[in-house]
Amino acid sequence: MSTPTPHITASPGDIAKTVLMPGDPLRAKFIAENFLDNPVCFNEVRNMLGYTGTYKGKRVSVMGHGMGMPSMGIYSYELFNFYDVDNIIRIGSSGAIQPDVKMRDIIIGMGACTDSNYAKSFNLPGTFAPIASYELLSKAVEAAKELGLPVRVGNIMSGDVFYCDNAKEHDEGWLKMGVLASEMEAAALYMNAARAGKHALCMVTISDKPGEKPTTAAEREQTFTGMMQIALALA
Ligand SMILES: O=P(O)(O)O[C@H]1O[C@H](CO)[C@@H](O)[C@H]1O
Numbered sequence: 001m002s003t004p005t006p007h008i009t010a011s012p013g014d015i016a017k018t019v020l021m022p023g024d025p026l027r028a029k030f031i032a033e034n035f036l037d038n039p040v041c042f043n044e045v046r047n048m049l050g051y052t053g054t055y056k057g058k059r060v061s062v063m064g065h066g067m068g069m070p071s072m073g074i075y076s077y078e079l080f081n082f083y084d085v086d087n088i089i090r091i092g093s094s095g096a097i098q099p100d101v102k103m104r105d106i107i108i109g110m111g112a113c114t115d116s117n118y119a120k121s122f123n124l125p126g127t128f129a130p131i132a133s134y135e136l137l138s139k140a141v142e143a144a145k146e147l148g149l150p151v152r153v154g155n156i157m158s159g160d161v162f163y164c165d166n167a168k169e170h171d172e173g174w175l176k177m178g179v180l181a182s183e184m185e186a187a188a189l190y191m192n193a194a195r196a197g198k199h200a201l202c203m204v205t206i207s208d209k210p211g212e213k214p215t216t217a218a219e220r221e222q223t224f225t226g227m228m229q230i231a232l233a234l235a
């Protein structure tokens, strides 16, 4: 397929080699307007806003990916395969699973477990282990140290549902396996990166935890700046 794609109207060259991707397109707009120099909007299809600008002199893009693995699957596939993007860094919100994971902790997903059937499309004879790019992961840990921001690195869980009848039991098994937090896209991103021979990383900030007041939409859009700065340092 050539560009533009069904979901992105950018021309070749409009998008940088490294793209930061929050689920919420307004989080992408916030980053473009508050961290990038000379941001130019390259996509408005479905309001999935995407911008390219520079950060400390380096060219970088930021674009929303929507919610869930089908949506992440489409955008990351088109960016890797039709826009020649090399690195995608998801910067998401997430629910705590382990009791010692606190609100607003930053977690880097070394691996992404999943309850989805996304891997089926690759016709594998076994179970694929979706993992982060070691290169991006090690750079992110280094950048966090330099910024003085504590991060935890470990397994996360990409779920197909946000709401379910038995939320507590749903998390119980993952908790016993040491999984730190749940979100909804990293596994698909890691699989698409593996298939395309590209690099991906998912970083999340804890926005929800059982028994705690959840963050507001505005807070998720505008206050996860520690995670944004770590991701921007990877451009
Ligand atoms: O805040 P974002 O990045 O969208 O991430 C999380 O929030 C959404 C659910 O509210 C899902 O996309 C989940 O992965």
Ligand SMILES: O=c1cc[nH]c(=O)[nH]1
Residues within 6 Å of the ligand: 093, 094, 095, 096, 162, 182, 183, 184, 207, 208
């Ligand atoms: O997937 C998600 C995202 C935020 N909070 C959750 O509890 N789950």
